[in-house]
Every structure is written in structure tokens, then in C-alpha cells.
Amino acid sequence: MNERIQAKGIFFDVDDTLYDHLTPFRQAVEVVANTTGSFPYEAAYHRLRYYSDKLSLSLGGAGAMEAGSATEQMRKQRFQLALAEFDMELSIEQAAQMQAAYIGCQYEITMFPGARELLEKLAMAGHTVGLITNGAGEHQMNKIRAMDLDRLIPPAYQFVSGNVGWDKPDIRIFNHVNERTGTTPANSVYIGDSWRNDVVGGLGAGWRVIWFNHRGVDPESEHKPHHIARHYEDLSRLLMD
Incomplete structure (x- = not known):
């Protein structure tokens, strides 16, 4: 669980991953x-x-x-x-x-401590950094704007299921992200809190998955995420050290 992840495509969930939902x-x-x-x-x-x-x-x-x-x-x-x-x-x-x-009050958003800083560091390190989130297009984009993420993550790397047409855990949304960003499953990492949507979906698409289990809940199936993180210090060690 302590090895660094070598990756070129690093994508985050939004709700309850970048901020406390x-x-x-x-x-x-x-x-x-x-x-x-x-x-x-x-x-x-x-x-x-x-x-x-x-x-x-x-x-x-x-x-x-x-x-x-x-x-x-x-x-x-x-x-x-x-x-x-x-x-x-x-x-x-x-x-x-x-x-x-x-x-x-859903658009009164405070990101988790260390979240913005990690996104900045990953982008400066040359990684492709993006978002994959379930939800209606306008609704999720309002959250992204509330966090002022356009300055960190190009709109072309912001994928909302309501706009794309597939909801996580459907592997087609992950495949679509690879196609649009020029990444491959082998060099893509997904970070999210939802077992069903993020862990099962990401693994099914052949991505490396970090389960952001900051609430300390139990796994819901036999799937095995590659790493488990409880806070952004964990994520930073995995992705930056």
C-alpha cells in the first residue's frame, strides 16, 4: 500500500472525494x-x-x-x-x-484539506489530471465551478456522466475518458469513495484504483482496489512521493 503509483492519467471522483458531501x-x-x-x-x-x-x-x-x-x-x-x-x-x-x-447548500463547497494542493502538484508534475463524476450535467458542473477547478483541470478533462451518456460503474465511461484524453487503462488511475461506482467501475475498465475510504466503511464485494487511502496525505504519498 505504500508504493508510489507511476501514472500519466490521474482522474478523481467529485462528490465525497474532492469535498465532504x-x-x-x-x-x-x-x-x-x-x-x-x-x-x-x-x-x-x-x-x-x-x-x-x-x-x-x-x-x-x-x-x-x-x-x-x-x-x-x-x-x-x-x-x-x-x-x-x-x-x-x-x-x-x-x-x-x-x-x-x-x-x-450543495454549492457552498469547501474542498478536503490538501485536495487542491494535490491537484496542483499533479498537474505541475506533467500528469493528465481530470474528473469523472456521476450526475446531471449542469448540476455537477455547478459544483466544479464552485470549487474553481477550471484553473486546475481543463474542461476537456472534466467528464460528467449526464453529459457523456454513461454512468459509473459502466466501463464505457472510463473507455470514453481514455479515448478523449489519449490515455490507456494501463497508465490510468482513478480515485473515488464509492465502492460500487468507483472501485468496481474502475477495476472493470482495467484501471488502477485508489479507494478513498475516508469514512472507514467495509468493502461491498470481493473486488480488490490497488490502494486504500483515508485522507489526502495518503493520496499525496501514493501519487507524489
């Missing part, structure tokens, strides 16, 4: 449900992501998620389903309020 979820739940610090926010957040992926696929994936009544219904339903597992029954009105609060 739990923060807007926690704020939304607190505002609407008046929860306290004892509520299991992290566990509930993981279930929200599970239902978000599941319901999104039923609607045709992120490419179909930009707008529309079905999308809005899905976004409210994911809150209802996730929080019901923690004995919190939300009315449709409460779910709508929670979704509005969630979206309202």
Missing part, C-alpha cells in the same frame, strides 16, 4: 427534522446515495436527470426511503423541504 445532507436533515448530534447522519447519508443511484437508474441514468417532474419526485423519494430506515417518516412536503435545503 455529507455536509449539505446533514444541514438539510437538521433544518427540516430538527435532529441532534446523536442522529446517525453518516449511515443515513450512505443510504441516501444508495437510493439515489437506484432510483436514478430506473429513470434512465444521470443523462435523464437534468430536470422534470419525474426527477423531482425521485429526489424527494430518496429522502423518504433513506430516512425511513432510521425511523423518520417524512411526508411528501417534508421531503420536498429537505431536498430544497439540500440543493440550497
Whole structure:
């Protein structure tokens, strides 16, 4: 786990990899449900992501998620389903309020300590540095702009599933990235927090994968990421030392 990765293409997930995606979820739940610090926010957040992926696929994936009544219904339903597992029954009105609060603070983004610095160092070292993220195109691009990443990562290396047409873990999105950036699976590394989307997807495409397991969760299958990192100091040692 301590060997340096020699790579030319280094690509990052966005949500909960470059910044803490739990923060807007926690704020939304607190505002609407008046929860306290004892509520299991992290566990509930993981279930929200599970239902978000599941319901999104039923609607045709992120490419179909930009707008529309079905999308809005899905976004409210994911809150209802996730929080019901923690004995919190939300009315449709409460779910709508929670979704509005969630979206309202999703663009108030603070990157993880060391994230911006690592991106800068990798780019200066001559690597191809990019992003691969699931989500509706405009929604994800707003997050990227909120982090002011255009100055570090050329727009041509920013891949949003809603724009590309395939959602992780579909290996076609990784193949598409290789084709568009002139990289190959053998010299590409993917860093992400999601076991299903990032670890399974990246390995399936033949990439080297660093699982950014900063929440200390358990693996969900027998897949073996090449490395595991818990914070950006780990990532820096793997990629820069």
C-alpha cells in the first residue's frame, strides 16, 4: 500500500472525494427534522446515495436527470426511503423541504484539506489530471465551478456522466475518458469513495484504483482496489512521493 503509483492519467471522483458531501445532507436533515448530534447522519447519508443511484437508474441514468417532474419526485423519494430506515417518516412536503435545503447548500463547497494542493502538484508534475463524476450535467458542473477547478483541470478533462451518456460503474465511461484524453487503462488511475461506482467501475475498465475510504466503511464485494487511502496525505504519498 505504500508504493508510489507511476501514472500519466490521474482522474478523481467529485462528490465525497474532492469535498465532504455529507455536509449539505446533514444541514438539510437538521433544518427540516430538527435532529441532534446523536442522529446517525453518516449511515443515513450512505443510504441516501444508495437510493439515489437506484432510483436514478430506473429513470434512465444521470443523462435523464437534468430536470422534470419525474426527477423531482425521485429526489424527494430518496429522502423518504433513506430516512425511513432510521425511523423518520417524512411526508411528501417534508421531503420536498429537505431536498430544497439540500440543493440550497450543495454549492457552498469547501474542498478536503490538501485536495487542491494535490491537484496542483499533479498537474505541475506533467500528469493528465481530470474528473469523472456521476450526475446531471449542469448540476455537477455547478459544483466544479464552485470549487474553481477550471484553473486546475481543463474542461476537456472534466467528464460528467449526464453529459457523456454513461454512468459509473459502466466501463464505457472510463473507455470514453481514455479515448478523449489519449490515455490507456494501463497508465490510468482513478480515485473515488464509492465502492460500487468507483472501485468496481474502475477495476472493470482495467484501471488502477485508489479507494478513498475516508469514512472507514467495509468493502461491498470481493473486488480488490490497488490502494486504500483515508485522507489526502495518503493520496499525496501514493501519487507524489
